[in-house]
Amino acid sequence: MATMIRIATIGTSTITRSFIDAAASVPEVAVTTVFSRDAQRSAEFASETGVAGSSSDLDQLLASSDIDAVYIASPNGIHGAQTLEVIEAGKHVLVEKPAVPTAAEFGRLVDAASGAGVILLEAMRNCYDPALFELAELIPDLGVLRRASLAYCQRSARYDKVLAGERVNIFDPAMAGGALLDLGVYPIAAMVRLFGDPSRVFAASVSIPGGADGAGVALAVYDGFVVDLSYSKITASDRVNEIQGELGTLTFDHVAEPRSARLSLLDGTVTDHVFDGPRNNMVHEIRRFADLVDSLGDASPDHARTLATMRVVELIQAVG
């Protein structure tokens, strides 16, 4: 029987709370310690989230034999160094999206994890949600694919701070912030998961005070098929995601957490699909992580998706 995977968390924002909630429904894991750079915050966060242990000394935490794995939810610009530290301490690591800002950097982490015999996984939650697999199963009904539109546009409350002249991690280029790296990665990851690597990319973006991209569009070109990608942290959108084939159209609600889809075929058939699942879809990535850790399994398909996503991100940055 597999032993319980004891996880420490890094970061004390909302997403770590969501992670702890989701982890509570995965029997193979237990969040046993929370880390904050601030001792009082780590103690308060542990008490608020019901986690037994807290720490503000990362070296000591990583040296502890009571921890098997670490979930990293620090700002994007910190992920790379912390992930390497965790790997070098011989612990498995689940790192929030985007794991690191470049494919080359992710490749180096993959090598380090392989050398240390630990699992490295990027927490790209939509790619582990069974709803994305169910969507993929509907695609053949569309016939030859010609167009798709994938989007994640959500106005961030933290944009108001930027407008007030404050520096905010998620909008700070020095922290690998901005709309592409924060939200654009979801439609890109879904795109490469569903359709593979595009051959060419066109893009344009909107800069905001501080120099980050607040919003952007990209066009990914495949053989006989194009995908438009939209992402924004400064505007909201009600539009649906859509995949168009010569025999019909598939629309779905949310690229990070698909919950419903409609398949409309040219022969008049219309079918609605509801994807049941936990409200918090981080559960699926945690299950995948637990399976990989438990079996010391092959994470190379997961790594390939992260690498393909980052290659598209870098192409967009190069032209947009």
Ligand SMILES: NC(=O)C1=CN([C@@H]2O[C@H](COP(=O)(O)OP(=O)(O)OC[C@H]3O[C@@H](n4cnc5c(N)ncnc54)[C@H](OP(=O)(O)O)[C@@H]3O)[C@@H](O)[C@H]2O)C=CC1
């Ligand atoms: N999967 C999802 O749905 C979501 C994923 N995310 C991802 O989670 C990560 C965190 O995002 P977000 O919560 O916006 O980030 P924050 O800027 O709020 O920082 C997160 C935590 O990191 C620590 N931290 C802050 N600044 C620094 C710093 N300069 N150096 C080291 N640690 C720091 C803080 O913890 P403390 O001060 O206690 O150490 C803080 O609570 C990102 O990678 C983001 O992409 C975010 C939201 C949703």
Ligand SMILES: O=C1CO[C@H](CO)[C@@H](O)[C@@H]1O
């Ligand atoms: O991944 C994400 C999804 O949504 C959040 C906002 O609600 C983002 O800030 C975040 O980084």
